[in-house]
Amino acid sequence: MKDPEHGAKPSETGASAAGRGEAHKLVPRGGKGKRRRRKPSGSPSAIASRSGLSGEAGRPAALDEAEPARKRKRRRRSKAARQQGQAPAAAHEPAITDKKGQKRGKKARQRRGLQGRPLASSGKPLDSERLADTQRSRDVPLAQQPRKDEVRAPYVAPSEPPAPLYAALDLGTNNCRLLVAQPTRPGQFRVVDAFSRIVRLGEGLGASGRLSDDAMERSVEALKICAGKLNARSIRRRRLIATEAARAAENGAAFMKRVAEETGLDLEIIDRETEARLAVSGCSSLVDRETKSVVLFDIGGGSSEIAVIRIGDNRSSRLANHITHWTSLPVGVVTLSERHGGEHVTPDSFETMVREVEGMLDRFDGPSVEALESASGSGFHLIGTSGTVTTLAGVHLDLPRYDRRRVDGLWLSDEEVSAMQARLLSWDFAARAANPCIGPDRADLVLAGCAILEAIRRRWPSNRMRVADRGLREGLLTDMMADDGAWRRGRPRRYQQRGPALAGEERQRSQEGNKA
Numbered sequence: 001m002k003d004p005e006h007g008a009k010p011s012e013t014g015a016s017a018a019g020r021g022e023a024h025k026l027v028p029r030g031g032k033g034k035r036r037r038r039k040p041s042g043s044p045s046a047i048a049s050r051s052g053l054s055g056e057a058g059r060p061a062a063l064d065e066a067e068p069a070r071k072r073k074r075r076r077r078s079k080a081a082r083q084q085g086q087a088p089a090a091a092h093e094p095a096i097t098d099k100k101g102q103k104r105g106k107k108a109r110q111r112r113g114l115q116g117r118p119l120a121s122s123g124k125p126l127d128s129e130r131l132a133d134t135q136r137s138r139d140v141p142l143a144q145q146p147r148k149d150e151v152r153a154p155y156v157a158p159s160e161p162p163a164p165l166y167a168a169l170d171l172g173t174n175n176c177r178l179l180v181a182q183p184t185r186p187g188q189f190r191v192v193d194a195f196s197r198i199v200r201l202g203e204g205l206g207a208s209g210r211l212s213d214d215a216m217e218r219s220v221e222a223l224k225i226c227a228g229k230l231n232a233r234s235i236r237r238r239r240l241i242a243t244e245a246a247r248a249a250e251n252g253a254a255f256m257k258r259v260a261e262e263t264g265l266d267l268e269i270i271d272r273e274t275e276a277r278l279a280v281s282g283c284s285s286l287v288d289r290e291t292k293s294v295v296l297f298d299i300g301g302g303s304s305e306i307a308v309i310r311i312g313d314n315r316s317s318r319l320a321n322h323i324t325h326w327t328s329l330p331v332g333v334v335t336l337s338e339r340h341g342g343e344h345v346t347p348d349s350f351e352t353m354v355r356e357v358e359g360m361l362d363r364f365d366g367p368s369v370e371a372l373e374s375a376s377g378s379g380f381h382l383i384g385t386s387g388t389v390t391t392l393a394g395v396h397l398d399l400p401r402y403d404r405r406r407v408d409g410l411w412l413s414d415e416e417v418s419a420m421q422a423r424l425l426s427w428d429f430a431a432r433a434a435n436p437c438i439g440p441d442r443a444d445l446v447l448a449g450c451a452i453l454e455a456i457r458r459r460w461p462s463n464r465m466r467v468a469d470r471g472l473r474e475g476l477l478t479d480m481m482a483d484d485g486a487w488r489r490g491r492p493r494r495y496q497q498r499g500p501a502l503a504g505e506e507r508q509r510s511q512e513g514n515k516a
Contacts, residue, residue: 163486164236165192168476169226171267173202173245173301173334174387174445176222179473180233183486187285187317189477193229197222198441202245202302206335211249219255220262227263237484239476242267243275244302244332272328275472276305277320282474283383284319286409286466287311292379293372295460298471299386299452301334301445304357306456308366318482325366331357331452333388333445342444343429350425353451354458361459369460382460385468387442388449392420393467394437402437408469417457417465421450 163182166189170177180193199218201211230238246252246269253269260266270278279298287294287309294309308325316322340353372380393407396416412420424432424447433443457465481487 164484165233166477166480167230167233167235167238167240168473168480169238169240169265169267170472170476171199171201171219171223171240171242171246172472173205173243173303173332174198174200175301176201176219176226177473178226178229179477180229180235181477183481186487187478189481193233195222195226195229197225200301200334202249202332202334204338205245205249205302206338209249210251211245211255216255216258220259223259223263223265227265230265237480239480240265240267241472241476242269243472244272244300244330247271248302248330272303272305273326275303276307276326276328277323278472278475278479279305279385280307280309280320280323280475281318281478282470282472282476283385283468284478286383286468286470287319288379288381290379291381294381294383295372295456295462296383296385297453297456299384299388299449300332302330302332304329304332304452306361306364306366308372310372325364327364327366329357329360329452331360333449333452336451337445337448340448342448345425345447347425350447350451353448354454357452357455358458361455369462372460380462382457382462382465383468384453384465385471386449388446388453389465389467390469391437391442391446392417392424392450392453395423395435396420399437404469407467410467412465412467414457414461414463414465417453421454424450 163184165180165182167178167180169179176195176197176199178193178195179191181189181191183189199215199222201215201219203215204212242252242256246255246267249255256267256269276298280296283296292311294311296307296309298305305328306326307323309319309322310324311319311322336353336356340349369380390402390407393410393412394402396412396419397406397410399406427435429443432438432446433440438446
């Protein structure tokens with residue numbers, strides 16, 4: 001076959017017949033069997049065989065003469081390009097390279113992309129095209145999405161909304177605390193927002209029986225901050241409670257009405273039994289699996305709740321269901337320090353406070369430590385949830401700044417608790433106020449709390465005590481999430497997040513599919 005332009009076979013250009021035969025002997029075939037003919041197409045190096053140059057720039061002529069098959073293909077591609085009206089590429093056109101600067105092979109340059117689109121060598125990267133396609137598909141409703149074979153990139157459904165938020169507020173005798181959280185793993189939650197301020201609502205309550213104007217003003221200001229935090233978020237459920245100070249004061253109900261008018265928050269005054277159950281619910285995750293009995297205490301500002309828990313063999317998901325005995329002592333750190341003095345505490349005055357609390361415990365018809373240990377073997381310990389025990393833990397760890405992550409769940413031996421109480425008792429008011437884990441706001445209250453703790457330890461001696469930096473707020477959140485089934489096992493997450501109508505349709509389709 002003759003080339004119409006040069007009048008000779010392409011393999012004879014620039015080489016003799018003898019040279020052609022030698023080339024076939026020296027250069028092996030690149031593939032197996034016969035070479036396949038390709039459809040004519042343009043190539044950047046097609047003009048190189050006609051321009052008098054030998055292949056690529058700087059390529060020896062002997063190599064071109066040794067490869068007649070390659071030159072035939074180049075001439076066919078050049079001819080096809082001229083017949084289609086395309087201008088032949090320059091002889092010295094730079095080779096196409098990939099992102100790493102390496103030369104891309106011919107097969108890579110001819111590879112096709114998604115849905116038959118060529119892979120672009122310049123311009124918008126393919127990853128950006130996929131991202132744009134995905135974003136456009138998200139903006140289109142699901143019912144209007146094109147068929148699968150028409151979508152240029154796979155459709156990615158938008159992410160599910162986050163878990164619902166729950167809020168719990170505790171207005172106590174000494175503190176105003178708020179927690180906003182969302183459920184995570186079964187029995188646990190993640191704190192989204194928190195607030196705590198010492199308001200001393202029960203200041204002077206023991207002497208007058210009424211809430212003072214200054215104490216109510218401080219509390220209202222703190223509650224306004226809490227109201228702003230609650231209004232700034234979409235809260236699914238909330239529960240706002242007030243405890244001993246509002247419960248015991250003559251003007252407690254009037255103060256709750258004032259709070260509702262000035263802050264928009266409706267606070268609920270709970271009884272002592274509810275307070276004890278909430279304290280147990282908040283600390284349920286700190287009870288060891290091997291433990292069979294626990295004495296849990298919450299030393300508050302105006303009252304102290306104590307609960308005896310016997311778990312047995314069948315442990316309920318709610319620890320409060322295992323309460324066998326409970327009591328609420330009408331004494332707390334604020335009331336006890338006001339009666340005996342909190343700034344200047346001597347060993348004699350400290351012992352006087354301990355004996356007063358012991359007299360209250362004597363009237364409590366609860367099981368002895370011998371009865372608890374005999375029923376549980378070695379699985380008995382104390383759990384303390386209050387500012388008193390967390391302060392002892394912070395001083396024990398010598399923390400330069402209070403760190404809840406290191407304090408919550410910490411185990412203290414009986415000897416360590418005794419050493420910390422003796423250490424605090426040896427300090428004067430200025431030394432207690434200078435400690436970063438106590439501060440001036442608690443310096444006059446911490447020893448009164450230690451006196452209540454000492455009375456409890458004498459009634460139920462234990463080799464170890466676990467510290468809980470949690471309390472009523474955590475109990476409120478735990479109960480609300482459990483009531484809503486936020487931790488229900490095996491419940492599909494999409495049913496929780498979507499509307500009831502859509503969830504019902506999905507359930508119906510699922511049931512129909514199972515029947516089919």
